[in-house]
Amino acid sequence: MAASFWSSSQRKTWLFTQTQLDELIRAQKENCVLTSLERKHVMIYYTGMIISLAKALKLRQQIISTACVFFKRYYLRHSLVPQRNNGIEPTLMLATCVYLACKVEEAPVHIKSVSQVMTSNQMLGSQSSIDPSKISECEFYLMEGLEFYMIVFHPYNAVIMYIKDLSLSKQDRTVFLQTAWMIVNDTYKTDLPMLYPPHMIALAVIYLTAGMQENALKDVDFAAWFSRFNVGHNDVLILVQHLLDMYQVMSLYVEKDVSGLVSRLRSAQV
């Protein structure tokens, strides 16, 4: 069903345990040339490119998030190392993810605009341009890679709903929502959307935000609040730890070094 997460393809097909996810990633070729941390940094690098492309096209956040999920789902079963004679570079794939996400989210953009932004904003560095015909062909490989499951659920609505449930002043609520929103956006740089259902991410993000803005919610008994949604306090804590790890990984990110990793991937062609 398209509007119920519980019967969605996302829950049935695209949620994994950490072990399952690690195994899928270990099976990919980039595993020979990248450490686990380096792969995470490469993913942050490509997510950054998705965001730049989307910003240039003036896209809404939800479309960016869907595109990020497409990209991560695709590279769970495909190598980031481009094969010789294989036209699918991650840069082409990410442009295609943005193009398809716009259609799926009912805000289509012209294929030529995507190609132009990719080419003109020097996102490709020294690489050649991305032709619309490459994107249109790549779209087929992407859809196949997604097993044609294209509807993605996000935590944004849940965040809004849960925050309404907390007793916050109007002013506090605005600040709280902004912070929570930014943390949710950051999760799209990681594999978290493939590890946890959106409402769990929403709760963990709210818990983390509350920790950062102590005063507003210091009287709330979060363990009791979570149990109202029948979510265990511990499960939320584990997820909060994931969020903290995510910021740890991001703090070690140096764009210049990651460009080096990307060239290493490219030269590792087989």
Place this chain on the structure above:
Amino acid sequence: MHSNSQFQTQPQSQQQQQQQLQSQPAKKVPIAQKYKSLGFIAAGTYGRVFKAVRRDGDPTIEYAIKKFKPEKEGEASLQAGISQSACREIALCRELSHVNVVNLEEVYVDPLDRSIYMVFEYAEHDLLQILHHHSTLHGSSRQIPPYTIKSLLWQLVNGVAYLHANWVLHRDLKPANVLVTSTGVVKIGDLGLARIFQKPLKPLYDGDKVVVTIWYRAPELLFSSKHYTPAVDMWAVGCIFAELLLLRPIFKGEEAKMDGKKTIPFQKDQIAKIIDVLGPPTVEKWPTLSSMPDFNQLSTLRMDKQESNLRNYCFQYPYSTTENGYLLLAATLEYDPMKRLTADDALKHAYFVEDPTPGIVEGHGKYIFPNGNVYVGEFKDGQFHGNGTIHFTNGGRYDASWKDGRVIDGKFTFKDGLVYEPENWGYCTPSDRRFYHEVLNGFNQ
């Protein structure tokens, strides 16, 4: 190079010989190796439909394979991505699962010639065909039997209710898109114009300026409303109901074509046809009418009649429906979309409650709910007793003990084995929780 030749409708251009991108994992078996085409059955603007069987499967199980043709011809086709329509139909059909919505078995794509194949379950008939068949008959067999009309309509509404509960608007309901299997099961088809309407990023009107085939288009769309709701599908349901009774479209207007400029024409004749039957819309009956962009156009129409003539139309064949059938028809052909009957309310309408009731398969302890879920267990005097299980269309199950049709004790099991006792439903998000409550409260009635 190409093994899908039997599903091909046009020769490949040389362009397709260009160096191709290659997908990394082992490629799926080509469609022609898995399915054997039994011939071409339909064509439309989207492409063609073939009837097929699996080469390695039961030869009696048939499939309808829809092949989309590329958006543009020749070289230009390689520059264009897949159409919004194909994208919607794939994305939605991949998620939806309901007895009254056509089931998508799988999807094949051929990146080389940009073709897309959707493999659907096969339905022998559609309402257009059934209507045509009856309209060619004479005498007492001309009209569709009243129980058949009720059963077809109930299943149609049941499918529409499922789509709406999942925030999906169909936006192209018409007899040709309502398929019927050889055993009489209705399958709503062609979701190429369907879309999710929950929290749209852009207004619905921005995406598609014109929706719904003219004869089935709701008045708010005809008056160019920028905002519309699931009520547009219910108007179309009303038109289809009337057509089953009349054996011809109830509002058969002449479509005003787009002129050279890109302005969308006002569909004067279509509105005139509606007014002929229902009388003119008024601000008293439909308060937001005056805020419709094309409200001023109403004064250009002739208004001889003030009264609704719908009853005469409804009983053109005197025994085709009942007074309650007429009331249901009138409630779906309501001008004001806010007052128009919703699919959920239509399922509970007196017409479907009075004998003969549709959708209930009794005997041997099996009961099919109005929403397609199936109950297996003790069932007598119209109520559940003892232990029984509801098998949800989404794969979940509800095991419960019943007394006089009410649940004494029960638990809900998801498809993957996760178990929720009723008090644990809090684990679902509030909207899911409400959904399950609604579903089960529906059962308890």
